[in-house]
Amino acid sequence: MNDNAKIPHIRSVETRHLEERETLFRGLSNLDRRSFLKVSTGAAAAALAAGASNHFHSFLPVNVAYAAEGGGGVQGQGFTFAYISDSHLYVKKTNERFVRQLLRAVDDINKLDPQPDFVFYGGDLAQLGRKEELDLGAQILKSIKAPVHMMVGEHDWYFDMGQRWNELFGAQTYSFDHKGVHFVVLMSVQEKDFWSARGMSPAERMHTVAGLDNAVQSAFEVGAAQREWLRKDLDKVPKSTPLIVFSHSPLYKLYRPWNFWTDDAEDVQALLQRFDRVTVLHGHTHQVLTNRIGNIQFHGMLSTAWPWPYAPQGLPALTVQMNRPNPFDSNDGLGDGTVSVHPDGLVDKLYSLWNRNPMQVKASYLSSGGKSDVPVAPTLASY
């Protein structure tokens, strides 16, 4: 195309994208297959940042992607698991939107190719802890093809203190091993009794806890009994074994007024510190959230129901925010995701945001203290 110098060529969003894409693919088209695979880990990351990939593993064989990984310690196999979290279901005739959104997440997970090793549910399946809500959630989650591990949230618990949850899903605290990684699932939304002195009914207690900003409730904690269980559980695990801890509350102290908080966080972290590689995955915060304390890497899980804004104080420095959601789009700022576990046990966390390009937060970003593999910044920050 020739251009008269006097007439500026209008560069729009479209032409910029065309140029960027040309650069990327020109590089790729010259490679043979072997080098394609090696280079494409980096290219895939770049492409992923632009959202080009349907699913991280959709055109990269898992084994080759991690074959180049170095690092000491035990080398297990790499694997992937998926997550869905924070669905906050009402019964369908009360609020059909939240139901539809959980169905959408299940649809996403069932369509992953290859299928994940298992699916993890991050808590707050029900909104007000009612039996009908939990039963509805259980019914929907049965349609997930891969095996499902469950974790409880405060919205599931404080109507009947976990009675229906235990009937449906078993114990709220447990651990298991998978491909060389030790997984621990905690009930980290214990609250000291605030309801008896006030003579609250179960519904009033649940309503109080259901308000994120309701100051009448107590701070979340893991509690002494569960910490003792954790200590005993971890006693048998060598420090070189990678650890992944699931917790509903973040297991650190972010913002007390919204209970983005675990009161005995330091005590729990102390139990985890001796391990070489520890990752905590938490729910409750309904947003992209990233932190590192000592050697522990923390990642939040997305909600399927509604997004939270970022707290006015206490946001970890490593967190690159997700873009401020659009209230017209009831699915914006929401979604599900996958966790890719390296052979060394650290994880890359993929946030599959609906109708947005996915965001990936890599272990290398956290290990480098935020210097490398930095996620793309938001256009519109929460304020």
Added chain:
Amino acid sequence: MNNSSFLALIVLASTLAAQADSQSSAPQASPATPAAGSKTVKLCDNKTTVQVPNDAPKTRAEGQKISDALMAQWKATNPDTKWVKEEVEAHQVVTPADNSKLVGTGQSSTYGTVTQQDVQVWKNETYKTAVYGSKVFHSGDELGSEIAVSCDMCHPRAANTHPESYPKFQPQLGRVALLRDMINWCIEHPVRGKVLAPDDPKMRALEAYIIAQRKGVPLDYGKR
């Protein structure tokens, strides 16, 4: 007490009533002696009553009217004195500016004389409006939500409402909006509730609360 439990009680009371007739009229608070051709509907407190004509249709709408009348009477005789304290205990509301420095100072004029009581009246009224706003903000029922959604679900303590950026072009509305336009849009769509008239006390209170929570942030109209 809420409306639905009132309704249940009235249905119970009405089953004891007499036959239908040709006229119908609104229920009235009971006079000393009941009018002929009407029955007394009593609340479970055994004190509050209304008169309902015998011919009043036994429909849900009519039942709601009776319930509302009983509720209004009961509220008048049992004012809720604790609502501010309870609301503030659950949800912190930023206090208004402190005007106490104006007391007893400066050039005097009738209008310009400020007393301690004045300052307290201003503060109390302003704060109460914002606290009422917090109450509405945190309640799907107050907004008439059909899907049990309240504002605090996306905006805990009015976070991310950014009132200082209005008026601005609001893409979701396709035009320039004031804060109350956006409030109403949110009520209609994410909350699926009943849109408020601009001078509705709830709308005014919601604006007051949202603005209160952003005290100290500079105005920046048009900011996206």
Added chain:
Amino acid sequence: MNKSDWVRPSCRAVLICLAMAARGAESVAAEPATAPHGAMPMPAQQQRLDQLITGLSTPPPGIDPVAWATIYVPAGNEVTPERIALGRKLYFDTRLSKDGTLSCATCHDVSRGFTDHRSVSEGIGDHLGKRSAPTTMNAALLQSQFWDGRAPTLEEQAKLPILNPIEMGHPDAASAMGAVNTDQSYQALFQRAYGRAPNYDDLGRAIASFERTLIFLDSPFDRFAAGDGAALSAAAQRGLALFNGKARCVSCHMINSSNPLGTDNRFHNIGVSARKQNFEALAAQALGILSQNNDTAALDKLAIQTDMSELGRFLVTKQRQDIGSFKTEQLRNVGLTAPYMHDGSLHTLWDVMDHYNKGGETNAYLDGGIEPLNLSENEINDVVAFLFSLTDRRFTPQNEAALREQQQLAAKNRPFRDNALAHRETLPFEQRVMGPAGLK
């Protein structure tokens, strides 16, 4: 329809005339199609145009003048009478197609709402493409052109169909300039317009300048917005309230004085293309192909010729957020530009309402702003009444004819209606995930 349209008698014209009479003399929407590919002959179109636009004014009426100058006219291609005259000649010139049967005006026909009233357009050799021709009316006010926005300006857009093998068929710019370069009148016109010898880029600029005169923003809605309370029927006024409220249209189809078209200029997946295929498989396939050959011509070919076309904006940006997304088209004069959507699959505005009312077509990439609306039949009728009120008053007879035609079609058949979804009894994704029985 004027008597002068019938100046050229022929057997065929007479037969068509009889057929027209049988259908009813007021059927102004169907003209005698004597030009190739179903278009009205070029001279007749130009006459029609002269009746529609009786004087040129800049800025055109109906748009905020500050917006016009700052947003919609690019520096370096200011609108001048010489550029308009050159662009007009080019727009109607069939030599811009390889076989001389097509001009811009074939698919963007003055008599057919500046489009072609077909689901997909027909090009050289009677090849059918994959996309519906958008209207040239008000196209100057869009932020990008084509359903996938791959041309940022009118200038860029004009140059692409000429070079597309199944549209106007020239193999390259030199071939496209063949007629221009050998025509003395064009030499003079180009000199007067741009002060230099004819070149392909200026050809695009000139056509763009002409298209900037095709502004049609004088509708009953505009009169109503300006203060004439009687300009809209009661039904249309109710429809306007629904448009801004329960029906949720305004958030993507915004209308204001600086952007009067009824579009947000963005790209959304509303599920139209999900009715016929498996997105996930198509997306994976597309990435493979495009990594080999990614220049504009290949994109254009893909968009028009293959199934990849259904991936929409994704073909331009390669971003996951754009899979199956197409541009929010303008709503101005929408009554005249049936059939609707990027593939022309929706034939009436009632079909369009049914599509949105049930929450679009469920797919893994559906825009979350699309959800079941729970609109009643009366509410649908009101919104349609409002949409028909967005037609410029110069087209009132055609608009009314189109309304009657669509009413008849809709009365017979509503293929996209799904009340269970619309009224939220069944949920999107419910049967995909839970099976045919759905949720208990």
